[in-house]
Amino acid sequence: MFGTLQAGNNTQHLWMIAAGLGVGFLAVTGLVVFLMRKSFQSRREEQKEEFKTSGPGTENPSAFMAASMQGVIQQLRVQEKELERLHRIERERAEQTERLSEEVTRNMPAGLLVVNATGIISSSNPAAEQALGIRGLGFRRYSEALGASSGMSRLIAECLADGTIFRREQVEHIPPAGDTRHLGVTISPIRRGEGKISGAICLLTDLTELAALQQRMQLKENLAALGELSAGIAHEFKNALATISGYAQMIRSESSEAEALDYAERILEQTRNITHVVTEFLKYARPLEIPDERVALQTVVERVVAEVRETMPQVKIRWEGTFGDAGGDEGLLRQALLNLTRNAAEACALAEGGGRVAVCGEIVHGEETGVQRIRVTDNGPGIPANVAPKLFRPFFTTKAKGTGLGLAVVQKIIVQHGGQVEVRNRTEGGAEFIITLPLPRSVPEAVESKQTSI
Numbered sequence: 001m002f003g004t005l006q007a008g009n010n011t012q013h014l015w016m017i018a019a020g021l022g023v024g025f026l027a028v029t030g031l032v033v034f035l036m037r038k039s040f041q042s043r044r045e046e047q048k049e050e051f052k053t054s055g056p057g058t059e060n061p062s063a064f065m066a067a068s069m070q071g072v073i074q075q076l077r078v079q080e081k082e083l084e085r086l087h088r089i090e091r092e093r094a095e096q097t098e099r100l101s102e103e104v105t106r107n108m109p110a111g112l113l114v115v116n117a118t119g120i121i122s123s124s125n126p127a128a129e130q131a132l133g134i135r136g137l138g139f140r141r142y143s144e145a146l147g148a149s150s151g152m153s154r155l156i157a158e159c160l161a162d163g164t165i166f167r168r169e170q171v172e173h174i175p176p177a178g179d180t181r182h183l184g185v186t187i188s189p190i191r192r193g194e195g196k197i198s199g200a201i202c203l204l205t206d207l208t209e210l211a212a213l214q215q216r217m218q219l220k221e222n223l224a225a226l227g228e229l230s231a232g233i234a235h236e237f238k239n240a241l242a243t244i245s246g247y248a249q250m251i252r253s254e255s256s257e258a259e260a261l262d263y264a265e266r267i268l269e270q271t272r273n274i275t276h277v278v279t280e281f282l283k284y285a286r287p288l289e290i291p292d293e294r295v296a297l298q299t300v301v302e303r304v305v306a307e308v309r310e311t312m313p314q315v316k317i318r319w320e321g322t323f324g325d326a327g328g329d330e331g332l333l334r335q336a337l338l339n340l341t342r343n344a345a346e347a348c349a350l351a352e353g354g355g356r357v358a359v360c361g362e363i364v365h366g367e368e369t370g371v372q373r374i375r376v377t378d379n380g381p382g383i384p385a386n387v388a389p390k391l392f393r394p395f396f397t398t399k400a401k402g403t404g405l406g407l408a409v410v411q412k413i414i415v416q417h418g419g420q421v422e423v424r425n426r427t428e429g430g431a432e433f434i435i436t437l438p439l440p441r442s443v444p445e446a447v448e449s450k451q452t453s454i
Helices: 002-054 061-106 126-132 142-146 151-162 208-254 258-285 297-311 330-347 406-416
Strands: 111-116 121-124 166-173 181-191 197-206 294-296 316-321 325-327 356-365 370-378 420-425 431-438
Touching: 111 126, 126 181, 126 197, 142 151, 151 166, 151 181, 151 197, 181 208, 208 258, 208 406, 294 297, 297 316, 297 330, 297 356, 297 370, 325 431, 330 356, 330 370, 330 406, 330 431, 406 420, 406 431
Parallel strands: 316 356
Antiparallel strands: 111 121, 111 197, 166 181, 181 197, 294 325, 356 370, 370 431, 420 431
16 A cells, blocks of 8 residues: 555656646746747838838738839839930040041042942042032932943943943043043942842042043154154255255256246245245254243243234234243243144134233132243134044144144244143133143242351
8 A cells, every 4th residue: 555655656746746847848838939929020110111121021012013013114224224324435436437428538638439239429539529529419410410422431331230340441531621630539338238239339549640641742752752753854855955955056047938947936935935944843842941940930921922913913922910930931932832832822822802911910820839820822723623633733724824733833842841731611701721831849048057266
């Protein structure tokens, strides 16, 4: 029984321990739950504060959706601003490239023409307008601006039609002013990939001065060769003519028959004519020695005008403009101007209302030196188109008693002085001869330095 009581007491004691442990566990559990709840509440308060600053919480779906959409819109606006910035940078870069391209095109020394597939000039630069002598080429049909039958129009048409490339071609171009120009042309088609031709690009170079220089050099060489060849022939001619003239004079002095005297007089007249032609030809063929002297052109022109005015008073002759000093021979330059002025007076002597001749001077300043232009104009009938290319050929003349050496001698004198002579018909009627002479370079005067003695 004692053992039973003891066992019961142990059991009761165990239950009491278990109960105590259970109460402690519950207390600990309650404390943990309380602390966790406090932590959750603190965290929730923090989230509420965050939601208050950032936007509505998930407990309000409409507000959350509105806030989300507003965030997306805000991001799109940021991206739009960035795209606008990039687009502005690209536009500025494109505008800068376009400006650079325009500046390069505008300042190119070579002329540039761009013709589209329809034949319209879509682009041109100032050098092209200067080379062609035409202003306002843009947005005009090339055949209209350049002339339907011109060499330039023919090359452009062939390039647009067949894609033919022309490299360093030389063509003649006549601008509205009427002066013939020599142009160097390179034309190539514009293609988009391997597709059809969408236009043509033309590069132009004015070769007029170069062609004139080559012509003058060729003329000098021809004159030198002709002088060597003709000197001996002319000498033999003059000897033979002197012999014929001597015998004719003997016949005239010794014979008393009228018929013989008439024949002798005719022989003498023909020998004098032939001697004059040979003498003039020698003047043309003989090499000229040009001294290095300054010639006052105004004085020369005044003397020439006065001389022609005295011999042909029925023609009104005047001079005007500016004349400088040219380097060369005064006698030769006077002879050239006299020939041109006399020819002009003879050409207009029978003009209606009276003949009028003008000798006009103009000084054109260049980058390094200037040139003197002298224009001899008249109001005569002008020069036929088939005659103009032959005017300066030796022995070509339109006068009944002319030798055909006057203008040839003029050209030789001017070329030997480093210039050139041109001829054209005036739009108001009559002809115009243009002499161009280089002006001598101005040499700065030496300044004597004076040292002060101490």
